[in-house]
Amino acid sequence: MNLSRLAGLPVIAGAGLAGLSVALHYDGPCVLLSPGPLGQDAASALAQGGIAAALDPQDSPARHAADTLAAGAGLCDPQTVHRMTQDGPAAIQRLLDWGVAFDRRPDGTLDLHLEAAHAHPRIAHAHDRSGAAIMRALIDRVRATPRIVVLEGTTLRGLDAPDGRLRGVWLRHDGLNHFLPTTACAIASGGTGALYAAATSPGGNRGLGLGLAAAARAGVELADMEFVQFHPTSLDTAAIGRRPLISEAVRGAGATLIDETGARFTDELAPRDVVSRAVAAHQHAGHRVFLDARTALGPHFGTHFPGIDAACRAAGIDPSREPIPVRPAVHYHMGGIATDPHGRSSIDGLWACGEAACTGLHGANRLASNSLLEAFLTGRDVARDWSGRRFAPAHAPVHATDHAMPTGPAPDHTARDIGVWMSAEAGILRDAPGLSRLLDRLTPWVATDDHALVGALIARAALLRRESRGSHHRTDFPDPAMAPLRRRITLSHVMPQPLERVG
Numbered sequence: 207m208n209l210s211r212l213a214g215l216p217v218i219a220g221a222g223l224a225g226l227s228v229a230l231h232y233d234g235p236c237v238l239l240s241p242g243p244l245g246q247d248a249a250s251a252l253a254q255g256g257i258a259a260a261l262d263p264q265d266s267p268a269r270h271a272a273d274t275l276a277a278g279a280g281l282c283d284p285q286t287v288h289r290m291t292q293d294g295p296a297a298i299q300r301l302l303d304w305g306v307a308f309d310r311r312p313d314g315t316l317d318l319h320l321e322a323a324h325a326h327p328r329i330a331h332a333h334d335r336s337g338a339a340i341m342r343a344l345i346d347r348v349r350a351t352p353r354i355v356v357l358e359g360t361t362l363r364g365l366d367a368p369d370g371r372l373r374g375v376w377l378r379h380d381g382l383n384h385f386l387p388t389t390a391c392a393i394a395s396g397g398t399g400a401l402y403a404a405a406t407s408p409g410g411n412r413g414l415g416l417g418l419a420a421a422a423r424a425g426v427e428l429a430d431m432e433f434v435q436f437h438p439t440s441l442d443t444a445a446i447g448r449r450p451l452i453s454e455a456v457r458g459a460g461a462t463l464i465d466e467t468g469a470r471f472t473d474e475l476a477p478r479d480v481v482s483r484a485v486a487a488h489q490h491a492g493h494r495v496f497l498d499a500r501t502a503l504g505p506h507f508g509t510h511f512p513g514i515d516a517a518c519r520a521a522g523i524d525p526s527r528e529p530i531p532v533r534p535a536v537h538y539h540m541g542g543i544a545t546d547p548h549g550r551s552s553i554d555g556l557w558a559c560g561e562a563a564c565t566g567l568h569g570a571n572r573l574a575s576n577s578l579l580e581a582f583l584t585g586r587d588v589a590r591d592w593s594g595r596r597f598a599p600a601h602a603p604v605h606a607t608d609h610a611m612p613t614g615p616a617p618d619h620t621a622r623d624i625g626v627w628m629s630a631e632a633g634i635l636r637d638a639p640g641l642s643r644l645l646d647r648l649t650p651w652v653a654t655d656d657h658a659l660v661g662a663l664i665a666r667a668a669l670l671r672r673e674s675r676g677s678h679h680r681t682d683f684p685d686p687a688m689a690p691l692r693r694r695i696t697l698s699h700v701m702p703q704p705l706e707r708v709g
Contacts, residue, residue: 209379212237212355213387216597217375219362219417220394223250223337223578224560226344227585228392230304233593235353237386239360239377241416245345247408249396249561250581253337254453254513255321256308256329257301257582258575259294262318265326267291274576277323277477278569279676280690281430286547286566290576290583297582298330305343308332320458321574323477327458329575334453334511337578362395362417365424365556372555389555390597392588393417397539397561398434399448401661402633403625405536406440406451418562419656421543422663427552427694429564430541432667435572435677436634437537438481439463439497441530443521449535450517452497454478454574459510460502464529465493479571479677482534486634489533496529534634538577540568540677541667544694549588557591559584566692570676617655624648624657632665637682641669645700652700662700667693 216232218225221240229238245251260270270291275282298316302308308330309317319329332339348354357379364376366385374387395417399407422428439457440449457463457474463481464470465488472484485495499507507526508515518525543551543558545565551558560581567580627647631640644665651658673687674680 207357207379209377209384209386214597215355215388216390216392216592217362217386217388218392218394219375219420220396220560220562221245221356222248222394222396222560222581223340223344224562224581224585225392225394226341226348227582228394228559228588229348229354230344230351231586231589233589235355237355237357238348239362240356240358241361243358244348244356245341248341249399249407250578251338251341252406252408252451253340253578254334254451254511255455255575256319256331256336257298257340257578258321258324258328258573259298259330259579260291260326260328261295261298261316261330262326262328265328267294269326270294270328273324274567274573275569277571277573277676279571279686281433281566281569281675281692283566283569289547290567290579293583294579297579297586301340301343301582304347306332306340307343308336308339319455320475321454322457322475322481323573329455329458331455334455334513340578362391362393362420365391365420365553367424367553367556370425370553372553388597390557390592390595391555392549392557392559393421393543393551393562394558394560394585395562397542398660398664399536399539400621401624401628401657401664402434402536403622403629404440404449406437406449407537408448416656417558418542419659421551421553421556421558422659422697424553424556425697426556427544427696428541428663429544429692429694430570430667431663431695432671433540433568433570433677434536434632434664435478435538435540436482436486436534438478438485438534439532440535440537441517441521442495442533450514450521451535451537452514452530452532453511456497456499456503456511456514459499461497461499462502463532464496464498466496477571478537478574479679482634482677483679485532485534495532497532498529499525500527500529538572540564540570540572541664545584547587548591549584550591557588559588570678617651617658619647619651621657624661628661628664632661632668634679636668636678636680638669638680641665645669649700659697659700663695666699667695670695
């Protein structure tokens with residue numbers, strides 16, 4: 207494709223739910239970057255449980271907001287929480303209008319699941335393949351919209367914003383580097399699961415969210431980078447990389463967490479950080495942990511959760527007859543590019559949405575199934591902010607050289623090495639010596655390795671937060687601080703230089 211004709215168009219970096227939402231809500235031509243075929247390996251498509259919204263007459267957005275604030279452990283932005291929970295029902299209606307086939311009860315009303323830390327059933331779903339169903343409908347709509355130019359096999363590799371104002375983006379397209387002038391880019395590239403040895407999100411660079419690294423290198427402000435959520439129930443396999451998720455909705459349907467003796471040891475429907483720590487502690491004590499759905503679902507397991515049933519059977523497990531072996535795995539990153547209610551970042555012309563953004567909705571711990579809601583609504587917010595603006599740079603795109611990429615000596619480690627280090631030192635349980643060791647390993651490579659850069663930002667933020675709150679648990683500071691504090695950091699906090707020892 208001749209990219210010259212795309213000069214000046216706003217660019218959306220990432221084609222998960224947030225990126226598709228920007229493209230579909232925007233009323234003008236735009237460029238949508240997808241690292242692979244549209245929809246392939248997008249974390250949004252892997253979402254099982256569904257999307258949270260107060261849809262039942264006995265529920266309300268205020269109750270949804272209260273549950274969100276409680277899960278966030280004092281670090282949510284209340285205005286953001288109330289705005290998004292208030293907009294939840296309309297978001298579901300828009301998705302229905304766009305062709306998403308959510309499951310319904312015999313009377314025609316939406317079938318709503320209960321998930322952990324929700325006081326009321328409010329999860330709209332499509333069996334246990336909710337994300338895939340939403341993505342299919344939106345991808346069909348994108349492909350039918352001529353004003354959206356989709357560049358498949360294309361990744362964002364850098365941002366040109368030397369004076370704090372975006373002038374263009376570097377892309378990797380058809381095996382070449384290109385510079386595309388634009389004064390508007392939305393980072394919608396997802397989270398950071400690929401930094402860890404085991405995660406529920408896609409692996410490799412697609413699971414890293416390369417837009418986050420590009421934005422950090424451009425000097426953007428990041429927030430809450432230390433808050434990494436571990437889902438308590440991924441399928442316990444020997445594999446390194448992506449692990450199948452056993453949805454929280456299975457526990458919501460009555461499945462219990464047991465050990466090898468058959469004994470329950472925790473409240474299955476407590477917030478995710480609480481359950482993850484309980485599972486990890488039980489395993490650390492030498493136990494195996496299982497999710498037992500035999501009594502609650504039994505032979506009906508495959509009917510209610512066909513995707514999970516297939517994943518279990520592929521691993522040689524029949525969940526209708528035997529407990530499912532589980533362990534925590536990285537699932538979601540609450541931190542990211544700090545944004546205002548319109549999705550704007552600290553760089554003029556750069557927006558962020560979805561998991562790559564830090565909006566203040568999740569605080570220290572995301573409430574189950576709020577992620578798809580946030581992705582859809584923050585994409586909408588970016589599109590609304592774009593509407594009516596003029597994006598028209600003066601020069602044409604040119605082939606870029608490798609200065610679009612990190613330059614310098616090649617790292618002497620692999621992404622898998624970093625995954626092992628991150629899991630060991632910045633996992634569910636953390637302390638100052640471990641985080642300092644991690645920074646010592648990563649800091650020399652932050653200028654040349656995107657994995658090392660994002661990992662170092664998480665480690666640095668975790669070292670600075672000398673308390674335990676939500677998904678961040680310091681064994682050397684096990685209690686929460688008196689006053690909750692949201693911290694912003696930038697690239698300057700992890701550039702190669704002698705690091706101040708904190709903690």
